[in-house]
Amino acid sequence: MGDRTHCTLMIGGEITEDAFADLVEALSIEDPDDFDGPTLEEALLTANHVEFREVNGGALSDDLDKALIAAGAAFRWSWGDGGSYGPGVTLYDPKTGERGDYGTLDGEIALRVADTENPDVLRHANRWLNFEREFPALVVGNDVESGEAAQ
């Protein structure tokens, strides 16, 4: 069993009511420890994030990862210091199907200075920094355009 740590899942983007229902079901199975609302559905719609207190390795489960992508949701999965591993974040943009994985420092995307010598690495990190800054609000409805990336 790996070191456990606290994790936060933030969900956004425009998704259909059916996709939202499927996502809530998938999330219920993962059984988040904390959310701001009387139900998981309301918590997602009002606070757009849920908390997991102890997650092995700080890893997003494969099932939840697949459910988020299938729903066409934007998401930000972040984890704390696990002792044998540092804090970090995974970001997913449904408009492009891209994923960004970074270590974090005080909750912010961080790079080794050595890595910043590559302009592409800096540009990529700044792309995700902007994605975080402009993280889309969660909108659920049947008149929304699916955020799922074209494959």
Next chain:
Amino acid sequence: MSKPTTLNWRTDPGHEWLIVSRAEFADAGLSESDISPYSYQKGDLLALEEDLDAGVYITARFSEDEIAALRHEETAGDNPRNWSGFGTKGRAA
């Protein structure tokens, strides 16, 4: 143990700039001739363009094993493109 540092960026739809003070720039041992004309200055601040100049500053100022957090500064209508030019590297004398 790596020492944390923070890199502050400003963005417009086309580009990113690393914002540093003139004092930080001087502490890195750099001069205007080390920086391309695609960077800008305003008062005490320099906006170093992302593709080349930011890396010049970062590698001059910090050791390679340091960890840098990226932070976004709101442009709030103060786009570095509207600042005065800074940097003479590659410019014909």
